[in-house]
Amino acid sequence: MLMDDADALVAFPDVRVLRSTAPALLCRIGEKSVWLPRGHISGKLWCTGDRGKLFVRRWVARDRQLIDLHGAAIVPPVASISRARVPVELHLVRRDRDEHHAN
Numbered sequence: 435m436l437m438d439d440a441d442a443l444v445a446f447p448d449v450r451v452l453r454s455t456a457p458a459l460l461c462r463i464g465e466k467s468v469w470l471p472r473g474h475i476s477g478k479l480w481c482t483g484d485r486g487k488l489f490v491r492r493w494v495a496r497d498r499q500l501i502d503l504h505g506a507a508i509v510p511p512v513a514s515i516s517r518a519r520v521p522v523e524l525h526l527v528r529r530d531r532d533e534h535h536a537n
Contacts, residue, residue, distance in 0.1 A: 443476060443489035444501060451484045461488065464507070468498040 446463050453460035458469045459479065476489040495501045502508055 440491070440493040442492045444492050444495045444505065446488050446490060446495075446500070446507075449477075449479060449486065449488040451479050451482055454480065454482050463488075463500055466498075466500070468500065470494065470498070 450462040451459050452462055452467060456472075458471045459475065460467060460469050461479075470488075470490060471494070474491040474494045477487055478484075479486055479488050490498075490500065492501070492505070496503070499508055
């Protein structure tokens with residue numbers, strides 16, 4: 435295996451930062467929470483609560499068991515839960531009507 439291959443970046447599309455420190459980020463990738471050293475990741479995720487795409491060095495992704503030897507994701511993506519739409523009814527309340535009933 436070439437050293438460049440181990441240092442190549444692997445993209446993880448839906449990552450959430452659970453905690454951040456100066457040297458590392460605790461990230462939620464799929465159903466797994468892993469610490470990732472800032473020197474081995476790239477992207478626009480910096481602080482707790484950030485969410486989006488993160489690039490991780492291949493050897494770190496393997497070490498954290500995020501990908502297998504062939505580069506396929508080990509961590510299944512979390513299924514998004516869609517909220518059921520609740521029918522909403524709006525009622526208009528006229529101010530003059532409220533004042534009339536208050537007297």
